Amino acid sequence: MRNPYLPDIARIEKIIQETAANDVKTFRVTFVDDEVRERFSYRPGQFSEISVFGVGEAPISITSSPTQKGYLEFSVKKMGVLTTALHHSAEGDLIGIRGPYGNWFPVESMEGKNLVFIGGGIGLAPLRSLINYVLDDENRGRFNDVTIIYGARSPGDLVFKWELEKWEKRRDIDFYLTVDKGDAGWSGREGFVPTVLMEVSPSPENAVTITCGPPIMIKFVIQNLLKLGFTPAQIVTTLEMRMKCGVGKCGRCNIGSKYVCKDGPVFTYEELQRMPQEY
Amino acid sequence: MREELSPRGTEAWQPKIVAFLCHWCSYAGADLAGISRFQYPPSIRVIRVPCSGAVNPFYIVKALQCGADGVLVSGCHPGDCHYLAGNYLARRKFALLKGLLEHVGIEPDRVQFSWVSAAEGQKFADVVKMVTDRVRSLGPAEKLVKRGRGR
Amino acid sequence: MAALKITKMALNSVLALMSERWDVFVPSPSPAPGGPSGFRLFEPRPMPAPGKPGPSERDSSVNRQTCDEDTLWNGTGQGGQKGRDRENHLPEERLPQFLRRVLTVKPLKELFFPRSEPILGYCVDGAFGGNGDGTGVSVFMPEGVLPGKPRVVFGARPCDAASLTVLDRVFADEAYPDDFYISRRKNTIIVGLGCNVPAPTCFCPATGGDPFGTAGLDVLAYDLPALDGDGSSQGHYLMKAVTREGEALLGFLSEAHLGEGPSESDERACMALEERARKAIAAGLPADTQSLGRVLGGIFNHPYWATLHEKCLGCAACTYLCPTCHCFDISEEPDPGASRSGGESPKGGPERPRLTGVRVRNWDSCMFPIFTLHTSGHNPRPTGLERVRQRVMHKFYYFPENFGAVACVGCGRCVKYCPVNLDIREVISHIAALGGTGVAESISA
Amino acid sequence: MSAQSPSALTKTLREFCAGLLDEGRVDVVVGFGRGTLPLRSTPVFARNPDDASRLIFDATCENNLSVFVPKLKDKRIAVVAKGCDSRWLNQYILERQTEGERLYVIGVRCQGVIDxxxxxxxxxxxxxxxxxxxxxxxxxxxxxxxxxxxxxxxxxxxxxxxxxxxxxxxxxxxxxxxxxxxxxxxxxxxxxxxxxxxxxxxxxxxxxLSDSCKVCVKKGPVYADVVIGENGETVKGNGETAKGPEREPSFDDVKEVEGASIEERWKAFRSEVSKCIRCYACRQACPGCYCKECFVDRSAPRWIGGSDDETDTMVFHLMRAMHLAGRCVDCGACVRACPMGVDLGLLNRKLQKDGWVLFHHIAGFEREGKPLFGTFLPDDPNDFIL
Known part of the structure; x- marks a missing residue:
C-alpha cells in the first residue's frame, strides 16, 4: 500500500526565535528513523507538508540547504491554526513531515551566472536554501557574482540575523540589508526593497534574479527589474498557495493548468505571465 | 442496570455534566454552596460565563457532541441580570433549543436550565443533585456523542 | 464468455450468486429524491432450498405485472410519513424496474473516492514529546479503509464508468499513485447498463461518450425489453464482456447455468436500442466539448463570466454530484477527549496523556470561498465569478491540457440538481459560440 | 418545453419591469425566467428593458430570490417577490442587511411552487x-x-x-x-x-406542490411597491406591511412528529441526516444564511468536523436550524435546493411552531423592531427553568 499522505516522524531539535515579536521561529528537525534521514533528499526551493498531530498539516518551504546534512530547517510565521500549534511546540516534540514536494530553483541553468537574490521579510526563507547552497564551498565556484538584497519592515522583523551577520562578513558576495523604518539601535540602511534594488541597480547581463517576499514587494520588485532590463525569463520567484495534499490531487493550488504543489512553487515571471492571475 | 453501564463496573456510574454558570449569580451561588459545605454530587464540570445570555446554544449542543451526559445552564433570576436583560434574552433561545433537541429525539432531561442567585447556595446544590439524578437515570449519553476513529 | 443473456427475473439469483465471491453493489433506492440515491451493498436473501430454483419466469405468473414502477413511489406529501420510514426497502424483484431510472443522485465515484475516508491514523504518547527517545508517536493505516473482498458493481451507467477513466488520470498518476483509489479500482468489476432512453439532462455524446459506451466498463449490459411471445414477462439482460475481467465474470455465471448465449436477433435488438438511444440523445445536445479548450484559452477575461456566475448560489451540489470532480480537503479528526496536553481520557480509555485520531479526506469544492482562502486573508478566487470560471475552465481547458481529456462525462447531474438551473450545457454552447464569432481571438490578442 | 403563450401576469410583469428599467427607476430586476428543463425556472437579472422580456412568473418559480439581494452591488434593486420572498426582504431590512429604500418590491401572488x-x-x-x-x-x-x-x-x-x-x-x-x-x-x-x-x-x-407551500400563511407579498395580479392588473403598494399572516399557521406535520416516541424521533432524525452530503446547497439557497463566515467553515476554533461523521452532520443541521430560529419564513428554498432530499423542514418547522406557540412570533412581517431573539417579554415562558 502506497499511502502518499503518510508522514515520517521527526523530532524538533532546536527552536530559534527569529523576530522581535516572536512571530517567526525556525525549527531544526531530524527524522527519527535513520533510513528516512538518508532517503530524504531535496533541492533548494522545495517544500514539505508538516504535521502537528491533532491539528493538521501545512506546506512549509524548506529553508535549510541540501548541503547542510542530517537535519532540515523550516522557518514558520505564526499565521493560522497549524503554524500556531507549531509555535507552541517545544524542543524534543515529535512532528510529521512528508515530502519533499514541488519543483526547485533551476540550479543547473544558474551555473556560471550572476545571481541576484531579493528577499523581503519571511520571504527570505526559501531563498536562504538556495543562497546557502550557492555559498557552500563545494558549489561556490560554479556560480558568478552573488548579490543579496534583503529587507524587512523593521529591524525586529529581520529573520536569520545569526546568518545575516555571516553573509555580511563574506567578501565573495554583495549583501545589502535594509529596513523600511529603522529604530534607535539601527544604523544600517533604510528604504523599501524595490528602491534599494534600483540603487544597487544590478546588471541583467548573464544574470538571474530570484525573489520572494510579500506580494506587494514582489510586484514592485518585478516592475523595477523589468526597468533594469531583466527579461521575464530571468526573474524567478516562488508562489504561495493554499495547499492540502502536496501531490497534485486535491485541486486547491490549481492555477490554470498548473498545480503549484507539483509544477511549482518556483516559476519564472515569464511562466507567471502565461498563467491566469489567480494567485 | 446502571452499574453495568459504568466503565469501572464496581462503583455507581457518575454522569458528566457540563455546567455553564453565569459569573454574577450562579457561579457565586456555586461558591456559596461550597463555602457552606452543602453536599452535591461531583458530576458537574463548571464553565464560568459572563452571563447566561452569552451561552450560545451551540455551546450546549457542542457539549453534548463532546460526550457530556448532560448540560446545565444557570443564570441570574429574571430581573437580576447584571447586564439587565441577558437572561431574558437567553430564556427565549433556551426555550427553542430545548424544544428542538427534544424534537429530534434527545432526552429532554439532558439539557436543563436554572436560575440560581449568589445567595442560593442550597438551591445550587439542590439543582445539581436534581439534574444529576435525572441524567443518571437516563444513563450515559449515546445520542449525538462523537466517537473517535483512531486507535 | 463474451456474452451472456439472462432473464430479468433471474437477476436476483445472479446477484446472489455473485455475492458469494464479490461484494456486489447496486443502485440504492431513496424515495425522497425520486430515484436511486447512490450505490449500496446488495444483500442476498436466503437462497431457496436445492431443487427449488429462485425467482424465475415460471413463478413470474405470480402477479409480477403489478410490479409496475409506479408503485415504487412513496409519496412525500405533507403530513404523510414525514421524516419517518423513508428508508424504503426495495423488494429485490423490483430491481430491474428500479434500474431503469437513469442515474443515481450520488455518482459512482463514491465507491472509489468516498465522500469521506480516513487516510491515516495516529497515536501520540506523552503529550507531544513521545517517550523521549523518538518513540511513542505512530502513524498507521486506519482499519477498515481498504476493501478486502473484491467487488462488482451492477447497473452503473456508461457515463459514470467513463468518469473513472477521468479520475484514473488524477489518482493513478506515476509520480504519486494513490492506492486508496487504485486498490478499489483494481478490485472492482463494473457491469454497466446501457441507456435505452437517455434522460432529458443527458449529453454524454458532447463529451465523447455514448449511451452504450464501454469506457471504464468490464461488462456492458443491454436492457432488452420483453417481446411478445418470448415467454419473459420483463425481458432480458444481455451482458457483453468488455475486458478480460468481465469475461471471467460472465464465465462464472455461465458455469452456474444462469443464462445462455445471445441469438442473432438479440444482437439486432441491441443494435436497435443503441440506434434509438443515440437518436434520442442527439436532439438538444450542446456543442462538442472536446475542442472547447481552444476557445476557453482566449476568454479568461470575457464579460460573459460576470453574467454567468450571477445566479450561482455557491453551493457544492454540482461538484459533489459530479462524477469527475475530485477536489478534496484533508482534515484532522482528533478523537474526542484526547487533547494536546493529554487532558481527560475518553470514556473507558487509558488514563495517561495520549492523543489519538485520524486524518480524513473529504470531498471539497472549488465553489466554496474558503477552498482557496489563504491564512493571510488573501483569496486568489474571491468571488463567484472566479469560482464558476474555474469550474468551467478546469473541466474543459485545464484538465484537457494536462490529461488529454475533458473532465466531464455529460451525465447531467449538475444540470438536474443545480438549485438555480445553471445549466452547463448552455454554458458549453455559449462558449462554443463565442469561439465561432472570433471573440476569443480578439480578446486574447 | 414547447412554446406557451405567456400568462397575463407574465405579460404585465415584462412590460412593467421594462418600464422600470427604461425609466432608470431601478438598476436591476431580479426575477425568474424560463429554465432549460420542463417545469424549471431560473433566476434572471434584468438590467435593460430587453432583458425584461425573459421574465416569467408561475408555479415553477421555486427560488427565494431575496437571497441575491445582499450579493448585488447595484444601487437599486427590484425583486419579483412571492409572499415568502417578500417576507425575507422585510427580514433583511429588520436585520439591517439592506436599506428599504434600496429595494423595489414587485409583489406577485403565488399559489405555491413545484417540488x-x-x-x-x-x-x-x-x-x-x-x-x-x-x-x-x-x-x-x-x-x-x-x-x-x-x-x-x-x-x-x-x-x-x-x-x-x-x-x-x-x-x-x-x-x-x-x-x-x-x-x-x-x-x-x-x-x-x-x-x-x-x-x-x-x-x-x-x-x-412544495410542502411549505401547502401550509403557506401569506401567498401575496407582505410589503410591495407594486403588486401584479393574476389577471395582469397592477396595484400600487400602499407603503405598508401586512399586519400578519392570512391564516393561522398550522403545524400538523410538527405535531405528528411530536406525537412519536423519543426513540422514533431520534431514528427519523438520524435517517434524514444520513442522506446529507454536506454540499451546503441548503445554506446557500437560504436568504438567512448570509454570514460572512459560516460556523462550519471556521478553523479556529473548529466547531465541527468536515467528515461524514454522523454527529457532525447532526450538529450542522441543528445549529443551522437554530441560527434561523425566529428568522425562517418557511419558504422551503432549502428543502428544494437539497439534492439528497433531506427533510430540513423537520427542524425548521418545529422552531417556527415553538416561536408561534410560545412567543406568537412569525418571521417576515416586520420591517422595524427587533428579531425574535433580539427582544423578550418579562412573562415569556419560564416553567421549563429549574
Missing part, C-alpha cells in the same frame, strides 16, 4: 419532455392523477401511466396565474417511458 423531487419521484423511469399547468373546466373530469388528499401523500398512482389523464382537458389556459381554489388546476406532463413509448398524465396541482 421537483416529488415530480422525480412520480416520474420514476419515465422521461418528462414537456410540462405545463392547465386549468380543467367542468366538474368530474379531472383526469386521473394522484389522490388529491392534501394531507395524504402516500397514495398510489393509478392510471397515471396512460394518456387517459389528459382526457379531461377541455379548455387549457396557459399559465398558473389561475386560482386553484376550485381544485381544478392540473399539471400536464408528457414524455416517454423507459421503452421510449410516449406517455402523458395529468396530476393535481397539490401533488407536486
Amino acid at each position: 421537483r423531487k416529488k415530480l422525480d419521484a412520480y416520474l420514476g423511469s419515465r422521461r418528462l419532455l414537456e410540462g405545463r399547468l392547465e386549468e380543467i373546466r367542468g366538474q368530474g373530469e379531472c383526469g386521473e392523477g394522484l389522490e388529491g388528499e392534501g394531507a395524504g401523500g402516500t397514495g398510489g398512482v393509478e392510471g397515471a401511466g396512460g394518456v387517459k389523464g389528459a382526457e379531461g382537458v377541455e379548455g387549457a389556459r396557459p399559465g398558473p396565474g389561475v386560482s386553484v381554489s376550485d381544485g381544478h388546476i392540473k399539471w400536464h406532463l408528457e414524455g416517454n417511458d423507459a421503452e421510449g413509448r410516449p406517455w402523458a398524465a395529468s396530476l393535481d396541482f397539490e401533488d407536486l
Whole structure:
C-alpha cells in the first residue's frame, strides 16, 4: 500500500526565535528513523507538508540547504491554526513531515551566472536554501557574482540575523540589508526593497534574479527589474498557495493548468505571465 | 442496570455534566454552596460565563457532541441580570433549543436550565443533585456523542 | 464468455450468486429524491432450498405485472410519513424496474473516492514529546479503509464508468499513485447498463461518450425489453464482456447455468436500442466539448463570466454530484477527549496523556470561498465569478491540457440538481459560440 | 418545453419591469425566467428593458430570490417577490442587511411552487419532455392523477401511466396565474417511458406542490411597491406591511412528529441526516444564511468536523436550524435546493411552531423592531427553568 499522505516522524531539535515579536521561529528537525534521514533528499526551493498531530498539516518551504546534512530547517510565521500549534511546540516534540514536494530553483541553468537574490521579510526563507547552497564551498565556484538584497519592515522583523551577520562578513558576495523604518539601535540602511534594488541597480547581463517576499514587494520588485532590463525569463520567484495534499490531487493550488504543489512553487515571471492571475 | 453501564463496573456510574454558570449569580451561588459545605454530587464540570445570555446554544449542543451526559445552564433570576436583560434574552433561545433537541429525539432531561442567585447556595446544590439524578437515570449519553476513529 | 443473456427475473439469483465471491453493489433506492440515491451493498436473501430454483419466469405468473414502477413511489406529501420510514426497502424483484431510472443522485465515484475516508491514523504518547527517545508517536493505516473482498458493481451507467477513466488520470498518476483509489479500482468489476432512453439532462455524446459506451466498463449490459411471445414477462439482460475481467465474470455465471448465449436477433435488438438511444440523445445536445479548450484559452477575461456566475448560489451540489470532480480537503479528526496536553481520557480509555485520531479526506469544492482562502486573508478566487470560471475552465481547458481529456462525462447531474438551473450545457454552447464569432481571438490578442 | 403563450401576469410583469428599467427607476430586476428543463425556472437579472422580456412568473418559480439581494452591488434593486420572498426582504431590512429604500418590491401572488423531487419521484423511469399547468373546466373530469388528499401523500398512482389523464382537458389556459381554489388546476406532463413509448398524465396541482407551500400563511407579498395580479392588473403598494399572516399557521406535520416516541424521533432524525452530503446547497439557497463566515467553515476554533461523521452532520443541521430560529419564513428554498432530499423542514418547522406557540412570533412581517431573539417579554415562558 502506497499511502502518499503518510508522514515520517521527526523530532524538533532546536527552536530559534527569529523576530522581535516572536512571530517567526525556525525549527531544526531530524527524522527519527535513520533510513528516512538518508532517503530524504531535496533541492533548494522545495517544500514539505508538516504535521502537528491533532491539528493538521501545512506546506512549509524548506529553508535549510541540501548541503547542510542530517537535519532540515523550516522557518514558520505564526499565521493560522497549524503554524500556531507549531509555535507552541517545544524542543524534543515529535512532528510529521512528508515530502519533499514541488519543483526547485533551476540550479543547473544558474551555473556560471550572476545571481541576484531579493528577499523581503519571511520571504527570505526559501531563498536562504538556495543562497546557502550557492555559498557552500563545494558549489561556490560554479556560480558568478552573488548579490543579496534583503529587507524587512523593521529591524525586529529581520529573520536569520545569526546568518545575516555571516553573509555580511563574506567578501565573495554583495549583501545589502535594509529596513523600511529603522529604530534607535539601527544604523544600517533604510528604504523599501524595490528602491534599494534600483540603487544597487544590478546588471541583467548573464544574470538571474530570484525573489520572494510579500506580494506587494514582489510586484514592485518585478516592475523595477523589468526597468533594469531583466527579461521575464530571468526573474524567478516562488508562489504561495493554499495547499492540502502536496501531490497534485486535491485541486486547491490549481492555477490554470498548473498545480503549484507539483509544477511549482518556483516559476519564472515569464511562466507567471502565461498563467491566469489567480494567485 | 446502571452499574453495568459504568466503565469501572464496581462503583455507581457518575454522569458528566457540563455546567455553564453565569459569573454574577450562579457561579457565586456555586461558591456559596461550597463555602457552606452543602453536599452535591461531583458530576458537574463548571464553565464560568459572563452571563447566561452569552451561552450560545451551540455551546450546549457542542457539549453534548463532546460526550457530556448532560448540560446545565444557570443564570441570574429574571430581573437580576447584571447586564439587565441577558437572561431574558437567553430564556427565549433556551426555550427553542430545548424544544428542538427534544424534537429530534434527545432526552429532554439532558439539557436543563436554572436560575440560581449568589445567595442560593442550597438551591445550587439542590439543582445539581436534581439534574444529576435525572441524567443518571437516563444513563450515559449515546445520542449525538462523537466517537473517535483512531486507535 | 463474451456474452451472456439472462432473464430479468433471474437477476436476483445472479446477484446472489455473485455475492458469494464479490461484494456486489447496486443502485440504492431513496424515495425522497425520486430515484436511486447512490450505490449500496446488495444483500442476498436466503437462497431457496436445492431443487427449488429462485425467482424465475415460471413463478413470474405470480402477479409480477403489478410490479409496475409506479408503485415504487412513496409519496412525500405533507403530513404523510414525514421524516419517518423513508428508508424504503426495495423488494429485490423490483430491481430491474428500479434500474431503469437513469442515474443515481450520488455518482459512482463514491465507491472509489468516498465522500469521506480516513487516510491515516495516529497515536501520540506523552503529550507531544513521545517517550523521549523518538518513540511513542505512530502513524498507521486506519482499519477498515481498504476493501478486502473484491467487488462488482451492477447497473452503473456508461457515463459514470467513463468518469473513472477521468479520475484514473488524477489518482493513478506515476509520480504519486494513490492506492486508496487504485486498490478499489483494481478490485472492482463494473457491469454497466446501457441507456435505452437517455434522460432529458443527458449529453454524454458532447463529451465523447455514448449511451452504450464501454469506457471504464468490464461488462456492458443491454436492457432488452420483453417481446411478445418470448415467454419473459420483463425481458432480458444481455451482458457483453468488455475486458478480460468481465469475461471471467460472465464465465462464472455461465458455469452456474444462469443464462445462455445471445441469438442473432438479440444482437439486432441491441443494435436497435443503441440506434434509438443515440437518436434520442442527439436532439438538444450542446456543442462538442472536446475542442472547447481552444476557445476557453482566449476568454479568461470575457464579460460573459460576470453574467454567468450571477445566479450561482455557491453551493457544492454540482461538484459533489459530479462524477469527475475530485477536489478534496484533508482534515484532522482528533478523537474526542484526547487533547494536546493529554487532558481527560475518553470514556473507558487509558488514563495517561495520549492523543489519538485520524486524518480524513473529504470531498471539497472549488465553489466554496474558503477552498482557496489563504491564512493571510488573501483569496486568489474571491468571488463567484472566479469560482464558476474555474469550474468551467478546469473541466474543459485545464484538465484537457494536462490529461488529454475533458473532465466531464455529460451525465447531467449538475444540470438536474443545480438549485438555480445553471445549466452547463448552455454554458458549453455559449462558449462554443463565442469561439465561432472570433471573440476569443480578439480578446486574447 | 414547447412554446406557451405567456400568462397575463407574465405579460404585465415584462412590460412593467421594462418600464422600470427604461425609466432608470431601478438598476436591476431580479426575477425568474424560463429554465432549460420542463417545469424549471431560473433566476434572471434584468438590467435593460430587453432583458425584461425573459421574465416569467408561475408555479415553477421555486427560488427565494431575496437571497441575491445582499450579493448585488447595484444601487437599486427590484425583486419579483412571492409572499415568502417578500417576507425575507422585510427580514433583511429588520436585520439591517439592506436599506428599504434600496429595494423595489414587485409583489406577485403565488399559489405555491413545484417540488421537483416529488415530480422525480412520480416520474420514476419515465422521461418528462414537456410540462405545463392547465386549468380543467367542468366538474368530474379531472383526469386521473394522484389522490388529491392534501394531507395524504402516500397514495398510489393509478392510471397515471396512460394518456387517459389528459382526457379531461377541455379548455387549457396557459399559465398558473389561475386560482386553484376550485381544485381544478392540473399539471400536464408528457414524455416517454423507459421503452421510449410516449406517455402523458395529468396530476393535481397539490401533488407536486412544495410542502411549505401547502401550509403557506401569506401567498401575496407582505410589503410591495407594486403588486401584479393574476389577471395582469397592477396595484400600487400602499407603503405598508401586512399586519400578519392570512391564516393561522398550522403545524400538523410538527405535531405528528411530536406525537412519536423519543426513540422514533431520534431514528427519523438520524435517517434524514444520513442522506446529507454536506454540499451546503441548503445554506446557500437560504436568504438567512448570509454570514460572512459560516460556523462550519471556521478553523479556529473548529466547531465541527468536515467528515461524514454522523454527529457532525447532526450538529450542522441543528445549529443551522437554530441560527434561523425566529428568522425562517418557511419558504422551503432549502428543502428544494437539497439534492439528497433531506427533510430540513423537520427542524425548521418545529422552531417556527415553538416561536408561534410560545412567543406568537412569525418571521417576515416586520420591517422595524427587533428579531425574535433580539427582544423578550418579562412573562415569556419560564416553567421549563429549574
